[in-house]
Structure formats: structure tokens, C-alpha cells
Amino acid sequence: MIKKIFLIGNPNVGKSVIFSRLTGVRVIASNYPGTTIDITKGFLKIGANKIEVLDLPGTYSLDAQVKAEEAVISLLEDCSPKEAVVINIIDATNLERNLYLTLQLLEEGYPMIVCLNMCDDTKHRGITIDIKKLEEHLGVPVIPTCAVTGFGIKALIEKVEHAGRVAPKTLTHQERWVTIGKIVDDVQALSHRHHTLRELLEDISVRPLQGFFIAIGVIYASFRFVRFVAEGLIANVFDPLFLNLYQPLLEKLSVSLGQKGFWHHLLIGQLVNNQIDFKQSLGILTTAPYIEFAMVLPYIISFYFILGLLEDIGYLPRLAILLDNWLHRLGLHGYAIIPMLLGFGCNVPGILGTRMLESRRERFIAATLISIGVPCVPLQAMIFGLLGGYSGLYVASVYLVLFAVLLILGAILNKVMKGYSPELLIEIPPYRLPPVTLLAKKLYLRIKGFLLEAVPIVLLGVLVINLMMFFKIFDFATGIFSPIVSGLLGLPKEAAAALAIGFLRKEIAAGMLLPLGLSVKQLFIAVVLLALSFPCMATFVVLWKELGLRDFIRAIIIMLGISLAVGTLINLIIVS
Amino acid sequence: MKKMALVQMRERQKGKVVEVHAGTGLQNRLLSLGVYPGKEIIKLSQFALRGPVAIKVGRTVLALGHGMASKIIVELE
Numbered sequence: 001m002i003k004k005i006f007l008i009g010n011p012n013v014g015k016s017v018i019f020s021r022l023t024g025v026r027v028i029a030s031n032y033p034g035t036t037i038d039i040t041k042g043f044l045k046i047g048a049n050k051i052e053v054l055d056l057p058g059t060y061s062l063d064a065q066v067k068a069e070e071a072v073i074s075l076l077e078d079c080s081p082k083e084a085v086v087i088n089i090i091d092a093t094n095l096e097r098n099l100y101l102t103l104q105l106l107e108e109g110y111p112m113i114v115c116l117n118m119c120d121d122t123k124h125r126g127i128t129i130d131i132k133k134l135e136e137h138l139g140v141p142v143i144p145t146c147a148v149t150g151f152g153i154k155a156l157i158e159k160v161e162h163a164g165r166v167a168p169k170t171l172t173h174q175e176r177w178v179t180i181g182k183i184v185d186d187v188q189a190l191s192h193r194h195h196t197l198r199e200l201l202e203d204i205s206v207r208p209l210q211g212f213f214i215a216i217g218v219i220y221a222s223f224r225f226v227r228f229v230a231e232g233l234i235a236n237v238f239d240p241l242f243l244n245l246y247q248p249l250l251e252k253l254s255v256s257l258g259q260k261g262f263w264h265h266l267l268i269g270q271l272v273n274n275q276i277d278f279k280q281s282l283g284i285l286t287t288a289p290y291i292e293f294a295m296v297l298p299y300i301i302s303f304y305f306i307l308g309l310l311e312d313i314g315y316l317p318r319l320a321i322l323l324d325n326w327l328h329r330l331g332l333h334g335y336a337i338i339p340m341l342l343g344f345g346c347n348v349p350g351i352l353g354t355r356m357l358e359s360r361r362e363r364f365i366a367a368t369l370i371s372i373g374v375p376c377v378p379l380q381a382m383i384f385g386l387l388g389g390y391s392g393l394y395v396a397s398v399y400l401v402l403f404a405v406l407l408i409l410g411a412i413l414n415k416v417m418k419g420y421s422p423e424l425l426i427e428i429p430p431y432r433l434p435p436v437t438l439l440a441k442k443l444y445l446r447i448k449g450f451l452l453e454a455v456p457i458v459l460l461g462v463l464v465i466n467l468m469m470f471f472k473i474f475d476f477a478t479g480i481f482s483p484i485v486s487g488l489l490g491l492p493k494e495a496a497a498a499l500a501i502g503f504l505r506k507e508i509a510a511g512m513l514l515p516l517g518l519s520v521k522q523l524f525i526a527v528v529l530l531a532l533s534f535p536c537m538a539t540f541v542v543l544w545k546e547l548g549l550r551d552f553i554r555a556i557i558i559m560l561g562i563s564l565a566v567g568t569l570i571n572l573i574i575v576s
Numbered sequence: 577m578k579k580m581a582l583v584q585m586r587e588r589q590k591g592k593v594v595e596v597h598a599g600t601g602l603q604n605r606l607l608s609l610g611v612y613p614g615k616e617i618i619k620l621s622q623f624a625l626r627g628p629v630a631i632k633v634g635r636t637v638l639a640l641g642h643g644m645a646s647k648i649i650v651e652l653e
Contacts, residue, residue, distance in 0.1 A: 096635070208627075317639070321628050333641065423644050425639075428637040
């Protein structure tokens with residue numbers, strides 16, 4: 001009886017898409033090596049048999065050279081061969097390199113099926129593969145699939161109980177490559193054809209000068225797109241919904257609550273000019289949903305749409321090679337740009353993504369830089385929300401300050417920390433055009449994740465704030481911090497409460513800052529501090545888990561030092 | 577036949593790997609990616625200031641750091 005299926009293959013061959021197809025469990029898949037950093041589990045039912053399916057991180061070999069490979073090997077060793085089947089997923093457009101791992105797996109004697117994925121892509125690239133002959137060479141079943149469309153998945157499932165195996169043996173590296181050479185010559189035919197536009201684009205994006213201009217263009221267009229779509233959604237969808245449909249209902253509720261008292265304070269909050277003001281009332285039914293749905297959600301939608309598109313096309317690793325030199329100055333290498341970009345959506349996946357970096361030193365630097373200097377989407381929405389009304393110079397300055405902190409802190413950490421950072425060694429994937437359904441699924445998954453995570457905390461946060469304000473607890477607490485907040489940073493002492501509440505989620509703090517009537521200089525300082533200082537609770541926990549207690553405390557001390565220093569500096573420099 | 581390090585090759589030049597001057601760890605990592613003695617490669621690009629090098633091996637495009645690239649010795653065709 002088969003109890004387990006292992007999905008094993010090179011990085012970026014589509015394991016996660018196959019996994020989703022087999023189990024119905026939706027996971028994030030992208031077109032760059034290392035999207036799956038953890039082992040994902042799901043179940044496949046064949047008749048009455050419920051089989052556990054494990055989606056493993058991609059690996060080029062079974063030599064245990066990097067962390068992901070070690071994880072795969074130890075899992076395989078723990079399992080009895082009678083109960084497990086290995087589905088080795090290989091990229092049909094890159095048969096030669098993929099077969100190296102296949103041979104190693106065969107040598108170990110696992111019951112195996114080879115899944116020849118991305119079969120649709122071979123046609124465009126002029127490749128034909130003789131499946132029958134490949135089966136003969138390998139001695140195990142070979143199933144052609146195209147996971148993104150679902151082609152071949154049924155055949156794959158039918159074969160699970162008929163996996164083949166060959167007698168274990170040990171080849172040397174050289175013998176393996178010789179064998180692969182013979183197999184590839186025999187089963188693969190290449191038809192000559194002209195270079196396509198796609199290949200031309202693939203080519204020039206890894207060249208220094210052309211690549212640089214492409215990168216500038218891509219980043220600029222993405223930024224414009226994110227703002228255009230988000231602002232359009234706010235003006236045409238979310239604001240009308242809140243102002244025209246939701247507000248009249250709330251006004252009735254407000255009147256029926258008598259426009260004051262405990263419940264009115266909690267649910268509706270303060271009335272501004274005898275009316276509800278979604279940005280300032282600060283009630284559980286007013287400001288809390290408005291911040292999440294009308295201020296943050298539009299940016300989440302547009303940001304993750306663009307990120308998903310760039311991920312699936314396969315553009316991101318090209319940024320890694322362009323930025324490698326620069327990131328080395330921060331003690332990282334080019335591939336660190338990927339967790340950093342993820343961090344711009346939400347710091348949590350960004351910090352988890354640092355696992356794709358090899359050394360502990362790199363992971364510490366990257367995670368610390370992300371939590372301090374990379375603003376997440378909700379925070380950025382607040383930067384625009386709070387400062388967008390003034391000259392664009394203020395918004396730009398916030399980014400400039402964060403960017404400067406990132407560079408300086410990275411350079412210092414690189415100098416101070418022991419050890420050195422390993423060099424870049426990555427595969428640059430070919431460009432692929434992702435099907436719209438797959439993009440939509442990924443976007444849905446990320447939006448759902450955001451809503452499930454953010455909405456309860458924001459509601460809770462606003463409740464806590466209102467209770468504390470009602471019972472006048474803040475007055476006592478803020479008094480303690482007033483020397484720092486007022487003396488060094490030049491903010492009113494009430495701002496301390498807002499910054500502290502930012503620990504729950506950054507967007508709640510913005511909701512508290514708005515009604516304080518701060519000057520633009522004070523707002524600027526508060527926003528910079530909000531970005532630099534304590535990350536939100538979720539990031540805090542992940543940072544702790546990923547770094548361990550000692551490094552975590554180090555990161556926090558760095559963070560507090562920088563926040564105070566930068567805040568004080570700005571307060572001294574800008575004369576309002 | 578002229579031997580040189582990967583970093584000394586010009587862009588678009590073809591060559592055959594003759595030697596990887598590195599410890600077994602890096603040798604094996606490169607090997608599993610398809611870079612091993614006897615293998616033909618094309619250099620795609622190189623970035624200034626000791627930046628990374630991009631090469632094509634079979635159907636794989638690889639980006640490797642300058643240090644690694646200087647350890648790979650190739651023979652020009």
C-alpha cells in the first residue's frame with residue numbers, strides 16, 4: 001500500500017503546480033528557483049487509499065550541498081521504500097540538466113515515475129522528445145504533462161500505483177554525465193529555427209547596459225501601475241461604496257445610539273462636524289474597515305498583481321544578476337533582491353524568503369534590513385494616506401530616508417559582522433507566459449491571506465485603543481515617554497501611543513495619528529519612525545523564529561538605535 | 577588552442593570547460609548544474625567592477641559570481 005508521494009525535481013520545474021493539481025491544495029508558485037522553502041503537505045485520494053503528497057524544495061542533486069538538498073535527503077531516508085513513490089518532475093525544455101537528479105534517484109532504487117513537465121513549451125523551442133525511448137533508457141514510466149493547463153495529470157495519477165524501479169547502483173559523476181549524453185542524443189531531436197523575440201529579450205536582460213535600462217523601465221512601469229490601479233480602485237470603487245452606501249447606514253446607527261456614550265465611542269467613534277469621518281472617527285465600524293478596505297486593500301490588489309506577473313514571467317532573477325555587485329556591498333548577493341521585493345508586499349514572506357540565502361550571516365543581514373528599511377504595502381498606503389495631501393516631496397523623502405538607512409546599515413553590518421558572504425550561483429529561468437487563471441489564483445490566495453490576517457487584528461486594535469481612550473489609560477502611559485517623544489523627536493506625547501499601537505499593525509497607527517492635527521514636519525517624523533521602528537507583531541514573531549533569540553535581540557537593538565537616531569536627526573535638521 | 581579563465585573570455589565567445597579550480601563542494605555544485613570539464617559553454621555577459629558573469633550551458637542560463645568565474649578554466653574553439 002502506498003502511503004506517501006514525494007515530488008522531487010530541480011528548482012523551478014513546476015513542482016508546486018503539479019502539487020496543487022494532485023491535491024487541490026493551493027500553494028504559491030512562481031517562475032524562479034526557490035519559491036518553495038518549506039515542505040508542503042497535501043492528500044491525494046485514489047479509490048479508498050488516502051496518500052500523503054509532499055512538495056519538496058527544488059534540488060539539483062542528492063549531494064547535500066545546500067540546506068534544501070539536505071532536507072530532501074533526510075526525508076527520503078526516513079521513509080520505507082515499500083510505502084513511498086517518488087514522482088521526479090523534470091523540465092522537458094532542459095532534459096539534459098534535469099536527468100542528473102533523475103539518475104541519482106534511480107541509483108538509490110526508489111520506486112519512481114518521471115513526470116516530463118512543460119511539454120507544451122518544447123514545441124516553441126523546437127524540441128521533440130521520444131517518450132517511449134526515454135522510458136526504455138530509464139526503466140521507469142515517463143508521463144508527459146503540462147501542469148499549468150492540467151494536461152497529463154490524470155495519466156500521472158493512474159500511474160502512481162504502477163511506479164517502476166531499477167536495481168540500486170553507484171555511478172561516478174563523470175559516468176552519469178556520459179550516460180545522460182547518450183540518452184539525450186537518442187531521445188531528443190532539435191529542429192533548427194530562427195531566434196524568437198522571446199529569446200532576444202531573455203538575452204538582453206542579462207547584459208549590463210541593456211539590462212539596466214530594461215530594469216529601470218520595468219520598475220518604473222510597475223510603480224506607476226500600482227499607483228494608477230490602486231488610486232483608481234479607491235476613487236471609483238471603494239470610496240463610493242463607503243461614502244454612498246455604508247455611511248448613511250452608520251449615520252442612522254449613530255443617531256439611534258444618541259451620538260455619544262460608551263457604545264457610540266466604541267463602534268462609531270468621534271463625530272467630526274457632527275458627521276462620521278472615516279479617516280478620523282476611529283470606531284470599530286468606521287475607521288477600522290475604512291483603513292483596511294478603502295486605504296490598504298486597493299494597494300494590496302495592485303501590488304500583488306504586478307509582483308505575481310513579474311514572478312511568473314521569470315523576470316526577478318534577472319534583477320538579481322544586475323544588482324549582485326551592489327548587494328555585495330551590503331553583505332548580500334544578488335539573489336537577496338527577491339526576499340526584499342517580497343518584503344515590499346509584507347515583511348513576513350520577505351523574512352521567510354531569506355531562507356533561500358545560504359549563510360547565516362546573509363540571512364541575518366537580509367532579515368534585519370527588511371524589517372527596518374523595507375516598507376510593506378499597508379505601511380506604504382499609510383505613507384501616501386498621511387503625507388499624500390502635502391507636496392510629493394514629503395512622500396519621496398520618506399522613501400529616500402528608508403533607502404539611505406538600508407544602504408548605510410547594510411554597509412556597516414557587512415563591515416562589522418564576521419565571516420564573508422557567499423557568491424552568486426543561480427539559474428536564470430527562461431521567460432514564460434503564465435496562464436491568466438494561474439495568476440488570478442495566486443492573487444486570490446494572497447488577498448485572502450491578507451484579509452484573514454489583517455482584519456481581525458485591526459478590529460481588535462481599534463477596540464483596544466478606544467477602551468484605553470475611554471478609560472483614560474493613555475494619558476498615564478504617554479506621560480512616561482514624553483521626554484523622548486517630545487524632547488528628542490518633537491512630537492506631541494499622544495503620538496507615542498500611536499507609535500506603540502503600530503506594533504499591532506502599522507495601519508492602525510496611522511488611524512491614530514490623523515486626528516492629532518500634527519504639523520507636516522511632525523507627520524513626516526512620525527511616518528519615518530513608524531516605518532523604521534518596531535515591525536508589526538507578525539513580523540516580530542517571524543523574525544524571532546527565523547533568527548533565534550540572540551540574533552533577534554541584536555536586530556531589535558539595532559532597530560531601536562536607528563529609529564531614535566534618525567528621528568532626532570530629522571527633527572534637528574528640518575526647521576519648520 | 578588557447579586556455580583562459582571564464583572571466584577573461586569575451587562576450588558571445590564559445591569555449592569548452594577544461595578545469596574547475598575549486599574545492600569539491602563548489603565543483604559538485606557546478607557539476608550538478610551541468611558545468612564540468614569537457615562541457616561546452618557560451619559566455620553571455622559580464623558585469624563591470626568584478627561583477628557576476630552569465631553563461632549558457634546547454635539550455636541553462638547561469639549567473640555566477642566573479643570569484644567562481646575566475647576559477648573556471650576554458651579552452652577556446
